[in-house]
Each structure stands twice: as structure tokens, then as C-alpha cells.
Amino acid sequence: MTAVDVVVIGGGVSGLTTANALGAAGHSVLVLERQVRPGGNAISERIGGFLMEHGPSTVNLGMKGVADLADCLELGNQRTNLGPEVRKRYLTKGGRLVGIGIHPMAFLTSGYLTLAGRARMAAEIWQPRGNRDAIETVAEFGRRRFGAEFAERVLDPLVAGMFAGDARRTELDFVMPALAQMERVHGSVIRAVLGARLSGGRMPARQMSSWRDGIGTLPQALARQLGHAVKPGVTVRKITRTSQGFVIDAGDRGCLRARAVVIATQPHVAAQMLAQVAPAAAESCVRIEAPPLAVVFLGYRRDQIAHPLDGLGYLTPGCEGRIINGGLFCSSMFAGRAPAGHVAISAYIGGARAPDHARLPAKTLIGIVQGELAGLVGARGEPVLARVRQWPRGLPQFQPGHSRLVELFADALRDMPGLFVTGNYLRGVSVGACVDAALDTAEEVSLSLGQMAKAAIPHAGPGRVAGTSSVPPCR
Ligand SMILES: Cc1cc2nc3c(=O)[nH]c(=O)nc-3n(C[C@H](O)[C@H](O)[C@H](O)COP(=O)(O)OP(=O)(O)OC[C@H]3O[C@@H](n4cnc5c(N)ncnc54)[C@H](O)[C@@H]3O)c2cc1C
Structure with a gap:
């Protein structure tokens, strides 16, 4: 049975960032990812000159953790910032768009x-x-x-x-x-x-950015850096504690031994894995809902849209009674999101407001978005491209009491040496928050491995044990 220092379960932004930092600190690490392609919901797809974001569309590079990580991965020359066309954001009122400046x-x-x-x-x-x-x-x-x-x-x-x-x-x-x-x-x-x-001070600025080929650039660069340490197409079924750490059961892909495990999956999967090893923590996870969410991506010729699309996109208050929560004017936000003479718009449907809408057939969703865009931005005729991504579980919901739930969760894991959890439901949902949480998790894992090594060597001197270091974000 293969044995490593750490097995990370889940190869989204959270799992890959954790693994990369642990690898950089000198630990042997493996990432087991259920899908054939790592990245979790950070998927960017080029389709005939358009770039569709199936998940996140922006990353806040004003956050130090993710900005440093991007630097380490040498993504600087691929960075793309909001385009000059983005001068406002729109809100819907009485069936029309009202533009509002980006000033608070x-x-x-x-x-x-x-x-x-x-x-x-x-x-x-x-x-x-x-x-x-x-x-x-x-x-x-x-x-x-x-x-x-x-x-x-x-x-x-x-x-x-x-x-x-x-x-x-x-x-x-x-x-x-x-x-x-x-x-x-x-x-x-x-x-x-x-x-x-x-007082001349400034509120912390958000730097909404991306990379030339989309947000998927980040997990793909992490996966490249990790190389053979990422095992796609491997679904973890169960983890079991042993006297020397953990056995990770990946069904017909076999079992692995590790001194520490990091669960970096969605909360419902974490709940299943924790049920036997840390039932109290599992109870917290199981209470976190993640309603379905659909992304509808439409590409048009520029002359099919009357509106200047001079903003980030639009949002709709629930009291307007519309099916779509909002849309992004993708081709105005960042260069290279649509072929010359074309524009791209993404619409978001479902979530906590109306989860059932996200489960409608893809064709119905496209029709709904076409109809709404006809009224709001004067879209005429059939789009030249239409794609739908339906996430059965979209984003975790932070219901009243969530902060307390996270505290209880952390308490429940405190007496579980070698067992760690990271992900978008613990510190915040954004890519930047996931990176921050992952880097902290890597630091804790590294510390814990050092303590385990120290306990195994009774005469080890004071101070940090070899192999324990403050973890850098990447190699
Ligand atoms: C539609 C959408 C739009 C978004 N927009 C933005 C945005 O504009 N800006 C922003 O900052 N954030 C945005 N987010 C949020 C952000 O993308 C996510 O919070 C973040 O990517 C989550 O990363 P993660 O690694 O924690 O989880 P995930 O990406 O969910 O990764 C978890 C991984 O675990 C794997 N896994 C699950 N079970 C198993 C198992 N048994 N064995 C092995 N592997 C398993 C999964 O396959 C998956 O790859 C958006 C999210 C969505 C869905």
C-alpha cells in the first residue's frame, strides 16, 4: 500500500493550493480528485473564440494570498484586468436596467x-x-x-x-x-x-481580475506544478483512522496510507467522510446547504444587442419577480472573451432564491435567458452560441448561526490529530478566501506533522523539528 505524509481529498482550488504549499514545505503529498480534470468548479472553456466560465469569473487580486500564489506560479503576464468599458453596474427596476456608478x-x-x-x-x-x-x-x-x-x-x-x-x-x-x-x-x-x-485612508480595494484563459488558469497551473502528485479520476469512498495515521479507501483504485488527511471537498462529501472519524464535525457539515445553480452562457454578434453593455453586468432584486438572479457582460469585463464583432453574456439562475429553476431543462433555461435579454439589453434573434452548466450543488449558504457552526466544527476537529478540513464553506466562498484558508490549513498540517515527528523522537531538542517550516504558497 502506498504511503505518503498527506493525502488531500478534492482537487479544486482549495485542495490544490493546500497540496502545493505542503509540497513546497517538503512533505510528500497526493491529491485524489474524483473528476478527470482537476479544478473543481473553476472551469474555463474556450468554445469557438468565446471563453465560458462555468464557475468563477473573477478573482480579487487585491487579496495577498492569491496574489502571491499567482506570482509564484508566474501568472503575471497572463493577468487581465477589468476593461475600460466597465464604468458602471446595472440593477433592474420595473423591467429595465438602471446604471449606477462603481463609487460606494x-x-x-x-x-x-x-x-x-x-x-x-x-x-x-x-x-x-x-x-x-x-x-x-x-x-x-x-x-x-x-x-x-x-x-x-x-x-x-x-x-x-x-x-x-x-x-x-x-x-x-x-x-x-x-x-x-x-x-x-x-x-x-x-x-x-x-x-x-x-483621513486620506482608503477602504481595502477589490481588484477584480482574471487571466487570459480564465480563472481555470489558476488550478491548472497548480496541477501542473504538482505533476504526478495529482491523481484525477479517483473517488475516495472512506477514511479510517489507524495507529499510524489514516487509510484512505479509493474503491477499485485501492487504498493509501497517510500520516495526515485534508478533506477539501464540498461540505456534503466532507460530512460523509467525517461521519465515522469525527461524527460531531460531520454534524456541522451536514447542516450546510448548497442549492443548485445554473450558468447560461450566450454569445451574440455585436449588432444583435442594442445595449452598450458598458458595465460589469446586472443584478435583479427578488422583488422584481424575475427568474434570472443577474448576468455578467463577460466580453466587456475582460478582453478576449468573444471573437471580434461578438459579445458574450452569462446569466445565473437558481441558488437559495429559487433552487428549482436551476434544474429546468437546458433548452428551457436558454429560452428564459434569451427572453430576458431581449427585454433588458435589446437582444435580437438567435444567439450564435448557447451553453448551459448546471451545478447540482452550487454555493454553500451561510445561514444565521453559520459563524457559530464553523466554531463548533473547528472545536470538533481539535482533538483529531492529523485530520484537517478546508474549503469554501469555512472562511468564505471566493477563490481568494479559499486560497487563504488553504494556506492556513497547509501551515497547520505542517505543524502537526512536525509534532508527530517530535513525539516519535524522544530526544529531539527544543524548537522546530526538521521538516516543519512556515509553508510558502508554492515551490
Ligand atoms: C457558478 C459559480 C460562480 C462563482 N463565481 C465566483 C467568482 O466570480 N469569484 C470568486 O472568487 N468565486 C466564485 N465562485 C466561488 C468559487 O469558485 C468556489 O468557492 C471555489 O472555487 C471552491 O473551491 P473548492 O476547492 O473549495 O471546492 P470545489 O471547487 O467544489 O472542489 C472540490 C473538489 O472535490 C472533489 N471531490 C468531491 N468528492 C470527492 C471524492 N469523494 N473523492 C475525490 N474528490 C472529490 C470534486 O470533484 C471537486 O473537484 C463561484 C462558484 C460558482 C459555482
Whole structure:
């Protein structure tokens, strides 16, 4: 039976980043990935000059972990930033698109909100602090601080767009900790933003970027770096603890022995694997829902679309009663996403708002998106390309109490030496958050392997044990 220091189960961004950092720290590591192609949901596909993102479309390279990782992997010359056409974002109101500047205060000057809604939004500065101990949803926080109109027309579509979530069932502290913190520290979000500007400081900037061939570039570069350490097409069935570590059962692909295991799968798979080795942790995982999500990618000739597509895309508040949560103007965001004289738009359907919609037949979904784009951006005629990706489990939902759930989960794993879990449901859903969590996990695994080695050598001196190092993000 093959034996390694660490087996990582799951070859998405989280698993590959963890494995790469562990390899760089000198540990022997294997990644077992169920699919034939590693990358998890970060899949970018070129189809006849178009580039379709099946999963993530942007990465925030303002986050240090993922920016450093991209540098280590020498992806700098492939980086692509938001195009000059992206001057605004759109929200739907009464069946049409309303453009709003990318400035945080742009809602005050745009006619998207009513005058009363804007006055109530500006009055946030005088609202009393809320109860620090209460677990609030994004919708509750928005209503309390900025008024019902802002909550329904701005925060609700934002949560649907960023997390495929429902603002009425999403924990503020977990998904928007900066907003919660601004109220706690400054008593008001607007006061915190103005204070930072007046003192010459800047709010942490998001750098929405990608790479020439899409976000899939990152996991593919990691997989290349890891080489034979990545085993695609291997489904792990079960893990069992032994006196020397773990046995990992990969069905007809055989069994492996490892001193440590990192589970980097979706939460429902993690729950199955943990059920025998850490039942309390499994209970936390099983409570995390990930409703289905569909991505509909349409390519048109430029002359088929009346709208200038001069923005990131659009989001739709739930109160508009539409099937599509929102869309991205992919070919305006980044260069090279559509052939010359063509444009590309991605629409997102399902998630917590309406999971059943994501399960509709692909043809029906295409028809729905075509119909909506006809009304919103003046799309005429048949698209030159139409593709659908249906994720049976889309993004994990961060329901009220999620932060506590994550704490309980960490507690349940604390007494389980050698057993680690990482993924998008523990620290945040974005690619950048997954990388941060993975790098921290690699650090903990490395430390734990060092402690195991130290325990096996009774006369080892004080200080760090050989083989234990602060892990770099890559070789
Ligand atoms: C449609 C969509 C749009 C998104 N848009 C953005 C965006 O624009 N920006 C952004 O930052 N983030 C975005 N995200 C979120 C981000 O892409 C994900 O959170 C992140 O890629 C998750 O990576 P992961 O490795 O944790 O999980 P996954 O990518 O889910 O990887 C888990 C892996 O585990 C494997 N696995 C499961 N079971 C087993 C088993 N038994 N044995 C072996 N392997 C197994 C799976 O096959 C999979 O490859 C989006 C996600 C989706 C779905």
C-alpha cells in the first residue's frame, strides 16, 4: 500500500493550493480528485473564440494570498484586468436596467432609489448602534441601518449575485464582516467610509481580475506544478483512522496510507467522510446547504444587442419577480472573451432564491435567458452560441448561526490529530478566501506533522523539528 505524509481529498482550488504549499514545505503529498480534470468548479472553456466560465469569473487580486500564489506560479503576464468599458453596474427596476456608478456613494446620486429611499439611506449616519450580540441577517441589518428600500433593492440582489444567496437567510457577520465591524467601531457605515476618506485612508480595494484563459488558469497551473502528485479520476469512498495515521479507501483504485488527511471537498462529501472519524464535525457539515445553480452562457454578434453593455453586468432584486438572479457582460469585463464583432453574456439562475429553476431543462433555461435579454439589453434573434452548466450543488449558504457552526466544527476537529478540513464553506466562498484558508490549513498540517515527528523522537531538542517550516504558497 502506498504511503505518503498527506493525502488531500478534492482537487479544486482549495485542495490544490493546500497540496502545493505542503509540497513546497517538503512533505510528500497526493491529491485524489474524483473528476478527470482537476479544478473543481473553476472551469474555463474556450468554445469557438468565446471563453465560458462555468464557475468563477473573477478573482480579487487585491487579496495577498492569491496574489502571491499567482506570482509564484508566474501568472503575471497572463493577468487581465477589468476593461475600460466597465464604468458602471446595472440593477433592474420595473423591467429595465438602471446604471449606477462603481463609487460606494453612487446610490445617493442615482435615481435608482426613490428620493425617500435615498434620504433614509443617508440617515444611516444617525441610526443607533444595534445589539452587538444578536445574529443578524443581511436583510435585517440593511433595513435597520439603511431602510427597507435599500435592503430590498441593493443588498438583496448583491447577496444573490455574490453568494447565490437570499439576504433574508444570510448571516451578515459571516459574509460582510467589514460592514458589521464599521457599525461596531464607528457607529455607522457611512461615517466609517467618510472618516477613512477624510483621513486620506482608503477602504481595502477589490481588484477584480482574471487571466487570459480564465480563472481555470489558476488550478491548472497548480496541477501542473504538482505533476504526478495529482491523481484525477479517483473517488475516495472512506477514511479510517489507524495507529499510524489514516487509510484512505479509493474503491477499485485501492487504498493509501497517510500520516495526515485534508478533506477539501464540498461540505456534503466532507460530512460523509467525517461521519465515522469525527461524527460531531460531520454534524456541522451536514447542516450546510448548497442549492443548485445554473450558468447560461450566450454569445451574440455585436449588432444583435442594442445595449452598450458598458458595465460589469446586472443584478435583479427578488422583488422584481424575475427568474434570472443577474448576468455578467463577460466580453466587456475582460478582453478576449468573444471573437471580434461578438459579445458574450452569462446569466445565473437558481441558488437559495429559487433552487428549482436551476434544474429546468437546458433548452428551457436558454429560452428564459434569451427572453430576458431581449427585454433588458435589446437582444435580437438567435444567439450564435448557447451553453448551459448546471451545478447540482452550487454555493454553500451561510445561514444565521453559520459563524457559530464553523466554531463548533473547528472545536470538533481539535482533538483529531492529523485530520484537517478546508474549503469554501469555512472562511468564505471566493477563490481568494479559499486560497487563504488553504494556506492556513497547509501551515497547520505542517505543524502537526512536525509534532508527530517530535513525539516519535524522544530526544529531539527544543524548537522546530526538521521538516516543519512556515509553508510558502508554492515551490
Ligand atoms: C457558478 C459559480 C460562480 C462563482 N463565481 C465566483 C467568482 O466570480 N469569484 C470568486 O472568487 N468565486 C466564485 N465562485 C466561488 C468559487 O469558485 C468556489 O468557492 C471555489 O472555487 C471552491 O473551491 P473548492 O476547492 O473549495 O471546492 P470545489 O471547487 O467544489 O472542489 C472540490 C473538489 O472535490 C472533489 N471531490 C468531491 N468528492 C470527492 C471524492 N469523494 N473523492 C475525490 N474528490 C472529490 C470534486 O470533484 C471537486 O473537484 C463561484 C462558484 C460558482 C459555482
